[in-house]
Amino acid sequence: MSRFINLACAQMGPIARTDSRTVVVRRQIALLREAKSRGADFVVFPELAFTTFFPRWLLSDQAEIDSFFERDMPGPETQPLFDAAKDLGIGFYIGYAELAEEEGHTRHFNTAIIVDSKGGIVGKYRKIHLPGHAEPVEGRASQHLEKRYFEPGNLGFPVWRTLDGIVGMCICNDRRWPETYRVMALQGAELVCVGYNTPDDHTGVFDFDQFTGFHHQLSLQAGAYQNATWVAAAAKSGFEEGSNMIGLSMIVAPSGQIVAMASSTGDELISARCDLDMGTLYKRTIFDFARHREPSHYGLIVERKGAVVEV
Ligand code: CDT
Numbered sequence: 001m002s003r004f005i006n007l008a009c010a011q012m013g014p015i016a017r018t019d020s021r022t023v024v025v026r027r028q029i030a031l032l033r034e035a036k037s038r039g040a041d042f043v044v045f046p047e048l049a050f051t052t053f054f055p056r057w058l059l060s061d062q063a064e065i066d067s068f069f070e071r072d073m074p075g076p077e078t079q080p081l082f083d084a085a086k087d088l089g090i091g092f093y094i095g096y097a098e099l100a101e102e103e104g105h106t107r108h109f110n111t112a113i114i115v116d117s118k119g120g121i122v123g124k125y126r127k128i129h130l131p132g133h134a135e136p137v138e139g140r141a142s143q144h145l146e147k148r149y150f151e152p153g154n155l156g157f158p159v160w161r162t163l164d165g166i167v168g169m170c171i172c173n174d175r176r177w178p179e180t181y182r183v184m185a186l187q188g189a190e191l192v193c194v195g196y197n198t199p200d201d202h203t204g205v206f207d208f209d210q211f212t213g214f215h216h217q218l219s220l221q222a223g224a225y226q227n228a229t230w231v232a233a234a235a236k237s238g239f240e241e242g243s244n245m246i247g248l249s250m251i252v253a254p255s256g257q258i259v260a261m262a263s264s265t266g267d268e269l270i271s272a273r274c275d276l277d278m279g280t281l282y283k284r285t286i287f288d289f290a291r292h293r294e295p296s297h298y299g300l301i302v303e304r305k306g307a308v309v310e311v
Pocket of ligand 1: 202
């Protein structure tokens with residue numbers, strides 16, 4: 001059996017600090033139109049897709065910080081994206097900084113949503129693995145202060161029945177952690193959507209940073225293969241406010257093969273016809289979790305490793 005969807009990733013080139021959401025949304029709508037011309041059903045946009053990647057700066061004025069956050073989704077400036085997608089009959093994933101009022105507190109999350117082809121929000125995810133620091137690190141050419149501006153997501157890693165399949169989400173740094181994919185795969189995920197902002201000097205140590213593109217690719221391909229799922233990843237890329245952000249947006253099959261990849265660091269749409277049933281083959285054979293995983297033995301392995309570390 002086959003269940004094909006036409007999947008696209010809308011990589012976005014740099015967004016300047018002074019760019020209004022209206023200008024950014026215009027670019028996103030142009031990408032949606034291109035997606036429509038290619039017959040796409042669903043488009044993945046980047047993390048924090050409506051503004052520049054502000055965690056690179058140390059900001060102290062709370063009003064200025066909050067200006068990068070969305071109180072409503074959609075809000076007045078983002079509504080046109082939802083309207084265009086609905087008119088075109090395309091669903092999408094998009095990341096944004098979310099300002100939420102919960103239990104009497106104002107809370108800040110790095111968030112992504114899935115919107116269906118009728119313009120309705122199907123699911124929300126809040127980033128769990130927040131990289132970088134809460135305070136600036138002396139001597140670093142550029143900062144990464146996500147721990148300062150966001151709190152860890154409190155929604156877990158759910159999956160949703162949409163697009164005639166089972167779809168999950170994560171955001172940027174989450175893609176480097178095996179448990180991100182595994183928690184979703186254990187719930188039957190057939191597609192994992194990822195938006196990201198990855199500067200080419202993200203660790204600040206050249207010995208690691210020289211492999212930034214490779215480690216990005218490795219994480220997505222391993223996540224897809226080891227969990228028998230499609231992975232669709234969209235970058236915010238290019239030279240943004242003094243920082244070089246990697247592109248390499250890609251769609252990876254459950255085989256671990258890359259079936260589409262961006263070749264620029266600007267606005268670029270990549271697409272592929274994806275069979276959501278492809279992972280079934282892997283789930284019935286090498287990655288039949290119910291038959292082959294041995295969680296009851298994992299504690300023993302950790303204990304042995306612990307002993308080795310102590311020696
Ligand atoms: N946005 C994001 O999560 N970026 C990180 C790099 C920064 S680590 C200091 C990533 O894992 O790509």
